[in-house]
Amino acid sequence: MKSGIKKLNMWQVLAFAILALFLMFVVYPIGLILYKSILMQDGSISFSYFGKFFSKKFYWSTLVNSFKVTIASTLVSAVLGLIMAYVLRSVQIRGSKYLNILIVISYLSPPFIGAYAWVQLLGRNGFITRILNSMFNVQLGGIYGFSGIVLVFSLQSFPLVYMYVSGALKNLDNSLNEAAESLGCSVFQRVTRVIVPLVTPTLLASSLLVFMRVFSDFGTPMLIGEGYKTFPVLLYSQFMGEVSTDDHYAAALCVIVIGITLILFFLQKYIGNKLTYSMSALKPMQAEKATGIRNILAHAFVYLVVLVAVLPQLTVISTSFMETKGASYTGQFTLENYKNILMPKNISTITNTYLFGLAAILLVVVLGVLVSYLTVRKRSFLTSILDTLTMFPYIIPGSVLGISFLYAFNRKPLLLSGTAIIIIISLCIRRMPYTIRSSTAIIGQISPSIEEAAISLGATERKTFLKIMVPMMMAGVLSGAIMSWITLISELSSSIILYTSKTQTLTVAIYAEVIRSNFGNAAAYSTILTFTSVLSLLLFFKVSGNNDISV
Template sequence: MNTAKKKLNIWLVLALAILALFLIFVVYPIGLILYKSILMEDGTISFSYFTKFFSKKFYWSTLVNSFKVTIASTLVSAVLGLIMAYLLRSIKIKGSKYLNILIVISYLSPPFIGAYAWVQLLGRNGVITRILNSVFNAKLGGIYGFAGIVLVFSLQSFPLVYMYVSGALKNLDNSLNEAAESLGCSTVQRVWKVIVPLITPTLLASSLLVFMRVFSDFGTPMLIGEGYKTFPVLLYSQFMGEVSTDAHYAAALCVIVIVITLVLFFLQKYIGNRLTYSMSALKPMEPQKVTGIRNVLAHGFVYLVVLAAILPQLTVITTSFLETRGASYTGQFTLQNYKNIIMPKNISTITNTYLFGLAAIILVVILGVLISYLTVRKRSFLTSILDTLTMFPYIIPGSVLGISFLYAFNKKPLLLSGTAIIVIISLCIRRMPYTIRSSTAIIGQISPSVEEAAISLGSTEVKTFVKITVPMMMAGVLSGAIMSWITLISELSSSIILYTSKTQTLTVAIYTEVIRSNFGNAAAYSTVLTITSVLSLLLFFKVSGSEDISV
C-alpha cells in the first residue's frame, strides 16, 4: 500500500510541479496583460484603450493591412506548397532529394532575412533592379510595400505547407487516384476532386500555422513595408519605440492579437474535425516517370520555385564575402565581415545563440517527454488541465509572449528581465507545444503492455519509464529536438523584446545590423545561422534515418 502511494505521489508531484511552472510562466504573464489592457493610469478599470484602437483609422487600418498581407501570403503559400508536394510525390524529379533539403533550408531562416536579401536583389539599388532598369530603361521602385511583403512571406512560408501536405500524400492510398483516372478524370480533376478533399484537414492545419506566423511577424514589414504599416509593427512601436510608447495600450493590442489567434485556432480545429478522413495507404503514391511537355513543365516549375525560395540564402552567403562601404557593396572580396563578428565584443552573440538554444532544448525535451507521458499514461483531471495549458504558447505570438514576460518579471521576487534566464525560458515555452505533440504521438505508438510486462517482472513504474519507455522514445524525441533547435536559433519575435547587450542572439544581431545598414556584418551573421541550420538538418537526417521531412 505504501509503495502504491509512493508511485502515485511521484507522478502527482511531477504533474503539480509542471502545472505550477506553466501557471507562473504562461498563465500569470498572459493574465497580467489582460489586466493591464483595461487598467487606466489612475488605477480605474476601463475599455478606453480598445475604444482608442477601433475609433482611429491610423490604428485599425494596420489590422486591416495585416489581414490583407496574411491572407494573400497564406493563399499563395498553400497553393505553392500543394503543387510542389504533389509534383515531387507523383513525378520523378531529378535531384528531388536535394531539392527537398533546399526547400526545408529556405524555411529555416527567419522571414526578415529573406526580406533583407530581397532588398539586395530587388531594392531600389538592388542587383536585379539595376539590370532591369538598364535593359528596359525604366525606374522601378523596388520590392517595398504590400507586394514585396507578400512575396517574401510566400516564398518563406510555402515550405511549411509543403512538409505537411507531403506527409499527408505519403499516407494517401493511390488506388483512389487510379480509380478516378480509370473513370476518365484528368490530372487536374483528380487533384481537385480526390486528393484535395482528402488532405484538406492537413492543408488547413498548415495554412493556419502559416497564417499565425505571418500575422505575428514584424521584421519583414518593418524592413520593406515603408508606408504599408502592419499590426505587429504598431504593437512593437507602442511597446519598444523611441517615442510615444504606451505600455497599457500595447497590452490592449496584445489582447486583440490573442483573441484573433484563439478564434483562428478553434475555427481550424472545428473545420479540421468536420473534414477529417481516415486513410490507410495500402498502395502509397510513388513518383512516376513522365515524358514530353509535362516532364519539362514539372521540372521547370519545381526548379524555378526552389531557386526563388533559396535565392535569399545564396545572396546572403555571397554578400558576406563582399566589402561594404556604408550600405553599399564595393564588389571586392574580403573576410573583414567575419573578422568583425568574431571580435571579442561580438563573438558573445554567436555563443549566446548556441548556449541559450542548448539550454532551452534540454528543458524542452525533459519537460516535453514528462508532460506527454503524464497526459497519455496518467490521464486525470489534473493532466487534462496541464495538456490544455501547454497548448497556450502554440497560439500566442512570440512578441506577445515577450511583452508579457517583461510585464510579469521586471520586479522582485521574480526579477528576470535583462537576464539570460528569461530568454531561455521564453525560447523553451515557445517550442514546448511542438515537442509535446510529437512526443505524445511517439508514446501513442508504444504499447502499454511493454511497460506492464516490465512491472510484472518486478520493475518499479519510475524505473520502467526511465529504462524502457524513454529509450524507446529517444530516436523520435532526438529528431524532434533537432528540428526544435533549428527553429529556436531562428527565433526573433520574443528575443528582440527580451534581449539586452549581454543576451543578444544571432537573429537579434542580424536585425539590428540591417537596421543600422551594416549589411556586411548582417550577411556574415546570417551565414553563420544558415550553416548551423544546414548542419543541424543533416544531423536530423542521420538520426531519423529519413531522406525527407514531412509532418
C-alpha cells in the same frame, strides 16, 4: 485509524510541479497583460484603450493591413505548396532528395532574413533592380510595401504547406486516381476532383498554421513595409518605440492579438477534428517517369520554385564575402565582415545563441517528455489542465510573450528582465508545444503492455520509465529536439523584446545590423545562422534515418 488523505505519488507531484511552472511563466504573465489592458493610469478600470484602437483609423487600419497581407500570403503559399507536393509525389524529378532538403532549409530560415536578402536583390539599389533599370531605362521603386511583404512571406511559408500535403499524398490510395483515369478523367480533372478534395483537410489545417505564423510576424513588415504598417509593427512600436510608448495601450493590443489567435486556433482544431480522416494507402502514390513536354514543364517548375525559395540564402552567403561601403557592396572579395563579427566584443552574440539554445532545448526535452508521458499514461483532471496549458505558448505570438514577460518579471522577487534566464525560459516556453506533440505521438505508438510486463517482474514505475520508456522514445525525441533547435535559434519576436547588450543573440544582431545598414556584418551573421540550420537538418536526417521530412 486510517487517514482519509490519499498520499500523493511521484507522478502527481511531478504534475503539480510542472503545472506550477506553467502557471508562473504562462498564466501569470498573460493574466497581467489582461489586467494591464483595462487598468487606467489613475488606477481605475476601463476599456478605453480598446475604444482608442477601434476609433482611430491610423490604428485599426494596421489590423486590416495585416489581414490583407496574411490572407494573400496564405493563398499563394497554399497553391504553391499544393502544386509542388503533387508534382514531386507524382513525377520523378532528378535530385528530388536534395530539392526536398533545400525546400525545408528555405522554411527554417527566419522570414526577416529573407526580407533583408530580397532588399539586396530587388531593393531600390538592389542587384536585379539595377540590371532591370539599365536594360529597360526605367526607375523601379523596389520590393517595398504590400507586394514585397507577400512575396517574402509566401516563399517562406509554402514549404510548410508542402510538407503537410506531401505527407497526405504519401498516405493516399492511388487506386482512386487510377479509377478516375479509367473513367476517362484528364489529369486536370483527376487533380481537381479526386486529389484536391482528398487532401483538402490537410491543406486547410496547414494553411491555418501559415496564417498564424504570418499574422504574428513583425520582422518582415518592419524591414520592407515602409508606409504599409501592419498590426505587429504597431504593437512593437507602442511598446519599444523611441517616442509615444504606452505600456497599457500595448497591453490592450496584446489582448486583441491573443483574441484573434485563439479564434484561429479553435478554427484549426475544428478542422482537425471534423474534416480529417484516416486513409490506408493499399497502393501508395508513386512518382512516375514523365516524358515529353510534361517532363520538361515539371522539372522547370520545380527547379524554378526551389531556386527562388533558396535565393535569399544564396544571396546572404555570397554577400557575406563582399566588401561594403556604407550600405552598398563594392563587389570585391573580403573576409572583413567575418573579422568584424568575430571580434571579442561581438563573438558573444554567437556564443549566446548556442548557449541559450542548448539550455532551452535541454529544458524542452526533459519537460516535453514528462508532460507527454503524464498526459498519455497518467490521465487525470490535473494532467488534462496541464495538457491545455502547454498549448498556450503555441497560440501566443512571440512578441506578446516577450512583452508579458517584461511586465511580470521586471521587479523583485522575480527580477529576471535583462538576464539570460528570461530569454532561455521564453525560448523554452515558445518551442515546448512542438516537442510535447511529437513525444505524445511516440508514446502512443508504445504498447502499455511493455510497462506492465516490467512492473510485473518487480521493476518500479520510476525505473520502468527511465530504463524502458525513455530509451524507446529517445530516437524520436531527439529528432523532434533537433527540429525544435533549428526554429529556436531562429527566434526573433520574443528575443528582440527581452535582450540586452549582454544577452544579444544572432537573430537580434542580424536585425540590428540591417537597421543600421551594416549589410556586410548582417550577411556574415546570417551565414553562420544558415549553416547552423543546415548542419542541424543533416543531423536530423542522420538521427531519424529518413530524408523525407513530410508531416
